[in-house]
Amino acid sequence: MPTSRASLPAAIAVAFLVLFAGLAIRKWTGGAFAKYxxxxxxxxxxYTLVIAIAPRLSPWRAAAIALGFCWAIEFGQLSSIPASLARRSMLARLVLGTTFNVPDLFWYAVGIAPMAVADGGLRARALHRRN
Structure with missing residues (x-):
């Protein structure tokens, strides 16, 4: 994960890889595995987008922001707004979802944790190389 604006292309590349993986899993698998x-x-x-926007955030702060964002989206699904928007736009459906699901709160953390750990490891390695 990037630690400066010079690494913005790397963050964008990772974001596209994650996006592609998510869409591929949803297309070629099914059931609970595909959903979660x-x-x-x-x-x-x-998480990757948070780091792209604010590369100097610590991994754990970036993780907290990403998790807070995901949870806000999920709790927003308790209203009728996301479902209404999703009926009009596939993009809104992908970004906002439609239905609140308690297990999603856990799976957001599952998705963010390895990114934060990898980000921290890459940053430590880069710092070690500089010293």
Missing amino acids: AGVALYASLI
């Missing part, structure tokens, strides 16, 4: 893998990868994508 998609939820976890959505959260991974949000």
